[in-house]
Every structure is written in structure tokens, then in C-alpha cells.
Amino acid sequence: MSQQTIRFLLDERAVEVGFNDSPELSPTTTLLKYLRSLPGHKGVKEGCAEGDCGACTVVVAESGEDGKLVYKALDSCLVFLPMIHGKQVITVENLAVRKNNQVILHPVQQMLVETNGTQCGYCTPGIVMSLFALYKNHHEPSREVIEDALTGNLCRCTGYQPIVEAALKACTNHGKDQFSDKEKETSDQLSAICRNKSTLTLKTPTHTYLKPFTLAEALSLRGLHPGALVINGATDIAMRQTKSRELLTEILDLSAVDELKTWNAGPDGFIFGAGLSMEQLKKFAAGKLPALYDILSVFGSLQIRNLATLGGNICSASPIGDLLPLFYVLDVGVVLKSAEAERVVPISGFITGYHQTVLQPDELITALTGPRHSVGTLLKTYKISKRKNLDIATVSAAFRLNLNDGMVAGIALAYGGMAETTKRATLTEQYLSGKKWSRVVVENAMKIIESEFSPISDVRSGAEFRKIVARNLLLKFYVETA
Numbered sequence: 030m031s032q033q034t035i036r037f038l039l040d041e042r043a044v045e046v047g048f049n050d051s052p053e054l055s056p057t058t059t060l061l062k063y064l065r066s067l068p069g070h071k072g073v074k075e076g077c078a079e080g081d082c083g084a085c086t087v088v089v090a091e092s093g094e095d096g097k098l099v100y101k102a103l104d105s106c107l108v109f110l111p112m113i114h115g116k117q118v119i120t121v122e123n124l125a126v127r128k129n130n131q132v133i134l135h136p137v138q139q140m141l142v143e144t145n146g147t148q149c150g151y152c153t154p155g156i157v158m159s160l161f162a163l164y165k166n167h168h169e170p171s172r173e174v175i176e177d178a179l180t181g182n183l184c185r186c187t188g189y190q191p192i193v194e195a196a197l198k199a200c201t202n203h204g205k206d207q208f209s210d211k212e213k214e215t216s217d218q219l220s221a222i223c224r225n226k227s228t229l230t231l232k233t234p235t236h237t238y239l240k241p242f243t244l245a246e247a248l249s250l251r252g253l254h255p256g257a258l259v260i261n262g263a264t265d266i267a268m269r270q271t272k273s274r275e276l277l278t279e280i281l282d283l284s285a286v287d288e289l290k291t292w293n294a295g296p297d298g299f300i301f302g303a304g305l306s307m308e309q310l311k312k313f314a315a316g317k318l319p320a321l322y323d324i325l326s327v328f329g330s331l332q333i334r335n336l337a338t339l340g341g342n343i344c345s346a347s348p349i350g351d352l353l354p355l356f357y358v359l360d361v362g363v364v365l366k367s368a369e370a371e372r373v374v375p376i377s378g379f380i381t382g383y384h385q386t387v388l389q390p391d392e393l394i395t396a397l398t399g400p401r402h403s404v405g406t407l408l409k410t411y412k413i414s415k416r417k418n419l420d421i422a423t424v425s426a427a428f429r430l431n432l433n434d435g436m437v438a439g440i441a442l443a444y445g446g447m448a449e450t451t452k453r454a455t456l457t458e459q460y461l462s463g464k465k466w467s468r469v470v471v472e473n474a475m476k477i478i479e480s481e482f483s484p485i486s487d488v489r490s491g492a493e494f495r496k497i498v499a500r501n502l503l504l505k506f507y508v509e510t511a
């Protein structure tokens with residue numbers, strides 16, 4: 030029997046939503062719109078409806094290992110309601126505790142008051158929620174960690190300094206608060222909801238929303254519903270509704286398929302599940318794959334990285350997808366599965382054009398595989414954008430180099446933002462192969478790069494600027510590796 034309603038905790042309250050008895054709600058109603066439709070939940074705001082401002086930030090808790098809850102800040106404007114099935118949504122209205130007719134603010138709220146961290150107040154509920162997630166996840170965080178937690182929250186008044194100060198002062202108690210006191214009880218409630226693994230099948234006169242919990246079921250549904258729009262984090266897809274006002278009538282949501290969230294790295298190479306979030310990947314890459322870690326450090330914001338997935342990034346096949354240049358120089362394979370078959374396609378063959386791939390209507394990306402490179406391999410990623418954080422790349426690049434006695438024994442150079450897809454600079458690679466890794470040789474190679482690409486001019490930059498950046502990134506790589 031499939032499940033036809035979604036169940037979650039809203040703050041402390043168990044909620045069940047059946048879409049056929051709530052005409053004002055549909056399965057693609059965003060969490061933001063839902064919350065704002067409720068009495069007493071107007072703290073959450075819509076600023077941009079595209080994941081940029083953080084005014085809509087809420088925190089979602091889900092059951093992790095050993096009954097511990099995992100707290101994540103999310104942009105509620107990009108979350109469809111069924112994505113929170115089996116989770117606890119914590120809103121700004123529920124952070125303070127009421128005791129003996131007194132309101133006791135949560136430590137992050139109290140410190141924000143004491144440091145004068147709010148002025149006009151528009152951003153404040155979102156900032157409070159990002160600080161709350163930080164409080165739950167970090168004890169005495171560094172300034173770098175605090176700034177990362179706040180990257181997805183725009184404030185036009187305070188200049189951020191008092192907010193950072195509030196974070197420094199508040200996060201000193203190992204995340205203890207009224208939520209920790211109830212952790213076991215909450216976790217048990219969520220586990221009880223999640224125990225039912227039959228597919229959520231939400232059908233209304235206008236929408237069909239399918240949310241399977243196993244890979245086998247997801248593949249079967251993909252075969253039965255080839256026209257359904259696949260989503261995982263929905264950070265790309267949700268905007269088709271929130272900004273382009275498109276009616277998304279049939280959705281296959283992979284976000285609850287745990288088999289897509291595994292990873293393995295061993296002597297033969299690595300395999301990453303397509304459903305891993307960018308934040309999970311970033312944690313994995315720390316200390317193991319610095320080039321991946323570096324590019325993920327400038328990927329969106331924490332709220333976006335908590336949602337956005339590896340499979341979504343590859344499948345979007347954007348010429349400025351941040352991870353793609355690295356995957357091109359690593360020659361990764363994309364694992365594609367249908368209910369009947371499995372194939373592995375090299376990434377350069379998977380992406381065939383601007384937002385075009387060879388994915389068939391009955392297939393899903395399940396994983397990415399890559400070889401293990403030799404110890405001496407030099408690997409770097411670069412992203413040039415107008416802002417350092419939460420911005421789209423103007424030009425991005427990944428370079429892989431193996432030297433033997435100062436001579437180029439292996440080289441791969443891939444660029445994003447220079448063509449309609451991510452592209453290797455093959456002529457430049459051929460020129461450099463077997464030559465001495467010297468400044469003179471690299472300066473000659475920089476001239477070849479110019480001839481290999483015909484980038485476009487757009488709002489982000491002119492074509493000439495892109496060419497100069499592409500050349501100079503190679504020089505930067507040389508300086509950093511010579």
C-alpha cells in the first residue's frame with residue numbers, strides 16, 4: 030500500500046497533510062508558502078524565491094546514526110512539501126522557551142540582541158535560524174565556519190560584524206538547549222514515520238508526486254513514468270516553479286533513496302552516490318581530495334549545499350556547473366541505471382550539449398566512479414566569479430598534472446564557462462605533453478588556449494575577459510605547482 034499523506038513534525042507538533050482535502054495546497058507547494066499560510070508562522074520571509082537571500086531559512090532535523098538528530102539549515106523557498114516527510118521543521122517562532130510566564134530567548138537570539146545584530150529586521154529570522162543550525166552543529170566554531178554558515182543570509186543593514194560576534198558568543202555550549210533535552214523523543218517520533226517504506230504517492234487533479242524510499246522502487250517508477258520530472262535537491266528545478274511559474278505536473282523525488290547517498294574510496298578509486306549532497310561531499314573531501322574540497326567551499330551557500338546533489342549537478346549539464354571541470358580531468362564515469370540494465374558512460378560522453386545529456390527516459394544516474402591517481406598527481410580547481418561566495422562562475426577550471434623529472438608526463442586541462450559545455454583544452458594539452466614544465470613553455474601554451482575557445486559575452490563578462498582569465502589560470506597553476 031502506498032502512502033497518500035505526508036507526515037512531519039512542525040516544531041513539536043505532529044502534522045499530517047493530505048493534498049486532496051486541502052485545495053489551497055498541492056504537492057509542489059513550497060515549505061515557505063505552506064508556513065506562511067499558517068497562523069503564527071510569518072517569521073519566515075520570501076526575499077528572492079531563488080535561494081540567494083536566506084530570508085526563508087528554516088532548520089530541518091532528521092534522524093541520523095544512533096538516534097542522534099542531524100540539523101540542517103535550508104532555504105524553504107526551494108523545498109517542496111513532500112521533501113520534509115519524516116523530518117522535523119524548526120521555525121523561528123519555536124526557539125524561545127516560555128517558563129513561568131516568562132520568555133527565555135534561545136542563546137543565539139539572546140546574543141543577537143546583546144550584540145545589536147539586528148536593525149531593520151527583515152533578514153533576522155533567517156539569520157537566527159542559520160545561527161541556530163550553527164549552534165547545534167559546532168562548539169566554539171572558528172570565524173571561517175561562522176562566515177560559511179552565514180554566506181546564504183544577506184543583511185543590508187548590520188555589516189555582519191555584530192552577527193559574527195553573536196555567533197562567537199552563543200556557540201559555547203556543545204549545542205545544548207531544549208531540543209537536546211527532547212532529542213530521543215523527537216528521534217523516535219521521526220523514526221516511526223520513516224519506518225513505512227512504501228512509496229509516497231500523492232495524486233491530485235493537477236499533480237502526481239512520487240517519492241520512493243528504495244532504489245529498486247525508484248527505477249521501477251522511472252520506467253513506468255518516463256515523463257516525470259526527476260528531482261533530488263530541487264535547487265535547479267524548484268525555480269522553474271517559483272520564478273518561471275511553470276506547473277510541474279509529474280514529479281519523481283529521489284531525495285529519500287538512501288542507496289544513492291553512499292560513497293566508497295579505496296585503492297582502485299572512488300564511487301560517489303548520485304544522491305550525496307554537496308555538504309556531505311565536502312565533508313568527505315576534507316583532507317582527502319583537496320581539489321574537490323576547494324571547489325565545494327565556494328559552491329552556493331550552506332543552505333544550498335545541504336540540498337543540492339551530485340547527480341543534480343551533473344545532470345543539469347550546465348557549462349558553469351562547478352564540479353564538472355574536475356570530473357572531466359579525473360575522467361570520471363557516470364553510472365546510469367534502468368530497471369533492466371546498467372551502463373557506465375565517461376563524463377565527456379554523458380554531456381552532449383548545452384544542458385543536454387545521453388540520459389534515457391527510463392534511466393537514473395546512480396553514482397559517479399573515478400580512478401585513484403598516483404601519489405604525485407597535482408590537482409587544482411579554480412572558480413572566478415564576481416563575488417567570492419554564492420555566485421555563479423564566470424570561468425572555472427580544473428587542472429591535473431603529472432611530472433617526471435620536471436617534464437610533463439600527463440596533463441588534463443578543463444574549463445567551464447568557455448563553451449556551451451565544459452571542455453578540455455586538448456590542443457594545449459598536446460602541446461604541453463612531454464615538454465619541460467617551465468614558465469616559457471607555459472607562456473607559449475597560454476597562446477594556444479586562446480585559439481581553442483570562442484567564449485560568449487554575457488551579463489557576467491565579455492568574451493575577451495574570459496579568454497584572459499582562462500590563460501591566466503594556467504599561469505597561476507604553473508606558479509602554484511612549479
Ligand SMILES: Cc1cc2nc3c(=O)[nH]c(=O)nc-3n(C[C@H](O)[C@H](O)[C@H](O)COP(=O)(O)OP(=O)(O)OC[C@H]3O[C@@H](n4cnc5c(N)ncnc54)[C@H](O)[C@@H]3O)c2cc1C
Pocket residue numbers: 079080081258259260261262263264265266267283303304327328329330333336337338339340341342343344345349350351352388392393394395419420421
Ligand atoms: C542559490 C543557488 C546557488 C547555486 N550555486 C551553485 C554553485 O555555486 N555551483 C554550481 O555548480 N551550481 C550551483 N547551483 C545550481 C544547483 O544547486 C546545482 O546544479 C545542484 O547540484 C543541483 O542539484 P539538485 O539535487 O538540487 O538538482 P535538481 O534540481 O533536483 O535536479 C537538477 C537536474 O538533474 C536531474 N536529476 C537530479 N538527480 C538525478 C538523478 N539521480 N538521475 C537523473 N536525473 C537527475 C533533474 O531531473 C534535473 O534535470 C546553485 C543553485 C542555487 C539555487
Ligand code: FES
Pocket residue numbers: 074075076077078079080081082083084085086104105106107
Ligand atoms: S526567499 Fe531568498 S533564499 Fe528563499
Ligand code: FES
Pocket residue numbers: 146147148149150151152153183184185186187
Ligand atoms: S537587519 Fe536589515 S537586512 Fe539585516
